[in-house]
Structures are given as structure tokens and as C-alpha cells.
Amino acid sequence: MQKIKKVCIYCASSENIDPKYFEATEKLARVLVKNNITVVYGGGSRGLMGRLADTIIAEKGRIVGIMPHFMKEVEFHHKDVNEFIFTADMHERKKQFMVGVDALITLPGGCGTMEELLEAMTLKRLGIFTKPIVILNAFGYYDHLIKMLEFSIEENFMKPIHSDIWKTFEDPEKVLEAIHQSTPWSKDALKYS
Known part of the structure; x- marks a missing residue:
């Protein structure tokens, strides 16, 4: 079993969400710290991003925070984060999220979080990114998205093998188990995309 050293976490910047999502984020953060895992994230100081960093x-x-310069200029960045990488734009930010990570973890979030997740899934489908992608489906938050992905397989917009692109889990303390249970993925995935 490969040791997990570094993960990227996609999550919300919204502050107006149910406290249960903040609690789930704290639990996940503690598991990662306990296992000496470096976290890469969007660099924000608000919402789940802020709680993740604070914890x-x-x-x-x-x-490590990764953020485009324009977001720093409006003071969204977390000033206490160990290390920051500032990028030219959002596209470069998303590329940097994937550099050297052993897995991607998606927490509840809005359109930005979902866009990052779906792009990562697309890159995995094409064999460009091959690491585990795990979705924290805390309190059923992603039920509808997962059903939509399954429906796209049923309707032949994706193949059955593509259900192995992601792994869902509900308990934030089971994050490492979810990563390790993910199906290995090949760079040859383009052949069956």
C-alpha cells in the first residue's frame, strides 16, 4: 500500500453553510495531520477552506495554498498558511493543484468546487491524471451529482469502467481508507475513454 504524503483538497469558500460541514472538515483535517500528510488547497481564509487551513x-x-494573484489582491488568501503559490490565473491554479499529489479529495462546495472535481475526473478519464479522486459525500451532499454521473453511464455517455474514476465516502475519518480502496488507474485510459 502506497504511503500518502500529499493530497489536494477542493472545498467551499462559502461561510453561510450548515455548521455540520465545518465539523466534517475539521475531522478530515485532523486525520491528515495525524498521518503527516501535506495538504494543498485553494488558499482561502473563508468557509470550509478557512476552517481546513485553521485546523x-x-x-x-x-x-500549501494555491491562488491566482487577483484573489490575493482582494484579500481572500489565508495569511497564516505555511506556503503560498500564486498563479497567473485559475487555469494555472488547477494545474498546480495536481502537481505531486497522491490523491484529490473533494469536500462539499459550490460550482467552483464541482468544476474542479469534474475537470479532474475528465483528466483521469483521459489518462492524464491517474491518482485517486475521492468525494466526501458528507450528509448526502453529493447524492444528486453521483446519481447524475451514474445516469451518464447508464445512458452510454460514459462507460461502466468510468465509475472507477471516483470513490465516495461519508465519514471524514475514513479518508485514507477511501483513498487506498480506490481502483488503480492507467495512463492508457485514453484507449477506453
Whole structure:
């Protein structure tokens, strides 16, 4: 079993969400710190992004923020994050999220979080990105998205093998188990995309 050293987390910047999502984020952050895993994330100081960073910093873990310059200029960046990478734009930011990570983890979020997740799934489908993609379906948040993905397979817009692109889990403390249970993926995936 490969040791997980670095993960990227996609998550929300919204502050107006149910406290249960913040609690799930804290639990996941603590598991990652306990296992000495570096976290790469969007660099924000608000919403789940802020709670993720605050928890990792409080627990003495390592977190890296990646953010376009224009977002720093309006003070969205978390000033206490260990390391920051500032990019020219959102496209470069998404590329940097995937550099050197052992897995991608998606927490509840809005259109930005879902867009990042779906792009990662597309890149995996094409064999460009081959690491585990796990979705924290806390409190059934992603039920409708998962049903839509399954429906796209049923309707032959994707193949049955594409259901192995992602793995869902509901308990934030089971994140490492979800990563390790993910189906290995090949760069040859383009052949059956």
C-alpha cells in the first residue's frame, strides 16, 4: 500500500453553510495531520477552506495554498498558511493543484468546487491524471451529482469502467481508507475513454 504524503483538497469558500460541514472538515483535517500528510488547497481564509487551513495550522500540520494573484489582491488568501503559490490565473491554479499529489479529495462546495472535481475526473478519464479522486459525500451532499454521473453511464455517455474514476465516502475519518480502496488507474485510459 502506497504511503500518502500529499493530497489536494477542493472545498467551499462559502461561510453561510450548515455548521455540520465545518465539523466534517475539521475531522478530515485532523486525520491528515495525524498521518503527516501535506495538504494543498485553494488558499482561502473563508468557509470550509478557512476552517481546513485553521485546523491544520492549529494541529501543527503542513498546508500549501494555491491562488491566482487577483484573489490575493482582494484579500481572500489565508495569511497564516505555511506556503503560498500564486498563479497567473485559475487555469494555472488547477494545474498546480495536481502537481505531486497522491490523491484529490473533494469536500462539499459550490460550482467552483464541482468544476474542479469534474475537470479532474475528465483528466483521469483521459489518462492524464491517474491518482485517486475521492468525494466526501458528507450528509448526502453529493447524492444528486453521483446519481447524475451514474445516469451518464447508464445512458452510454460514459462507460461502466468510468465509475472507477471516483470513490465516495461519508465519514471524514475514513479518508485514507477511501483513498487506498480506490481502483488503480492507467495512463492508457485514453484507449477506453
